[in-house]
Amino acid sequence: METSSERPMGTSQQQDKAIYLDYNATTPVDPQVFQAMEPYFKEHFGNPASAGHRWGWVAESAVTKARAQVASAIGAKSSEITFTGGATESNNWVLFGLISKIREENPYEPIHFITSCVEHSSIMKAMGAVQKMGVEVDFLPVNRYGQVEIETLRKALKPHTKLMSFIWVNNEIGTINPIPEIARLAKEAKIYLHTDATQAVGKIPVDVTEMGIDLMSFSAHKIYGPKGTGALYMRSKDPKVQINPLIYGGGQERGLRSGTLNVPAIAGFGVAAEICQKNLPLENQRMTELRNFLWSHLQAAIPGIRLNGHPTERAPNNLNITLPGHKTEMLIPRLQKMGVSTGSACGTGAMVISHVLTGIGLTSEEAQCSLRLSLGRWTTQEELTQAVEILKGAW
Numbered sequence: 001m002e003t004s005s006e007r008p009m010g011t012s013q014q015q016d017k018a019i020y021l022d023y024n025a026t027t028p029v030d031p032q033v034f035q036a037m038e039p040y041f042k043e044h045f046g047n048p049a050s051a052g053h054r055w056g057w058v059a060e061s062a063v064t065k066a067r068a069q070v071a072s073a074i075g076a077k078s079s080e081i082t083f084t085g086g087a088t089e090s091n092n093w094v095l096f097g098l099i100s101k102i103r104e105e106n107p108y109e110p111i112h113f114i115t116s117c118v119e120h121s122s123i124m125k126a127m128g129a130v131q132k133m134g135v136e137v138d139f140l141p142v143n144r145y146g147q148v149e150i151e152t153l154r155k156a157l158k159p160h161t162k163l164m165s166f167i168w169v170n171n172e173i174g175t176i177n178p179i180p181e182i183a184r185l186a187k188e189a190k191i192y193l194h195t196d197a198t199q200a201v202g203k204i205p206v207d208v209t210e211m212g213i214d215l216m217s218f219s220a221h222k223i224y225g226p227k228g229t230g231a232l233y234m235r236s237k238d239p240k241v242q243i244n245p246l247i248y249g250g251g252q253e254r255g256l257r258s259g260t261l262n263v264p265a266i267a268g269f270g271v272a273a274e275i276c277q278k279n280l281p282l283e284n285q286r287m288t289e290l291r292n293f294l295w296s297h298l299q300a301a302i303p304g305i306r307l308n309g310h311p312t313e314r315a316p317n318n319l320n321i322t323l324p325g326h327k328t329e330m331l332i333p334r335l336q337k338m339g340v341s342t343g344s345a346c347g348t349g350a351m352v353i354s355h356v357l358t359g360i361g362l363t364s365e366e367a368q369c370s371l372r373l374s375l376g377r378w379t380t381q382e383e384l385t386q387a388v389e390i391l392k393g394a395w
């Protein structure tokens, strides 16, 4: 399956030559994905739980196919994938589902979780909520690139540590955490490792089995699939991960997440995952070249510009930049022809100082002078040349 050559509406330059450089916030649905979803809104509208007739069978077989496509893209078995409403839901479920399981067996057992100070808000805030439930949480500091250091992690382990949860590719600064190394430590210590791989899947090689990951959250809308759909991977053996169900009801998703499945979205997620898997090496190379092109041209055009995050251990599509002394708040009105982000897109839209940027040591003043540019499947070199001109003029 090839990447669609047809450019989705809205990323094209028809909109008054607007340039979308916010692919980390969300991606347009690939036209092939849209095509794959369409029949499940129309003639194949059945409920996959309807086991007694053809409408149900067709829907059920679409879900089975998508589950295999999604599993294959991350090196998992179909039975290890549970469809959810997105990565936020998957992230929350891991924490609350594990606590519920542990407390069901022993209400007085102390529980300790380890995470970092540069996680996505769906982990940060959920960790804050579990603290209120009496769970001890350590938010580890990271190095100046945003990576968790193995020694820091080793020192944080306690006899009652039950989970470590680290973002794989940081959504703001693009830094890649050493997840395979962390996984080895987790295995040695017999602690579950969960990773939020929302920005990793489709961008860097991800193989949960080979890399020894126990639980992994990811989302369809970051890989050219529909919004509101995601998955949680849970290892089925060595160790078999056990967490309590997220939602109780009709018993869908092996009783773990009840509720009628969103068949069109799941079918689209499957195709999106398959396209990503097939195109990963080429896409990764193309993104890296474009990103390097953008960075070298920005450096030439804007003296004093700085890169945030790791110089090489970073997602191929992400640049996070700071121009000290120039607040991006003032810049945004002058960047109307560009879609860029001053922080996480999942924020409130208000000017919130990024905890990720301050977490890697920027002052709040510097954090306010920072911008995230994220490239994607339909980004062209011409667009990047124009983007540099626009930024140069605005800054």
Ligand SMILES: Cc1ncc(COP(=O)(O)O)c(C=O)c1O
Pocket (backbone or CB within 6 Å): 024, 025, 085, 086, 087, 088, 089, 120, 122, 167, 169, 170, 171, 196, 197, 198, 199, 218, 219, 220, 221, 228, 229, 230, 345, 346
């Ligand atoms: C790293 C990361 N985790 C979680 C999420 C939330 O994903 P979703 O929108 O599927 O809930 C995002 C989205 O911005 C993300 O970038």
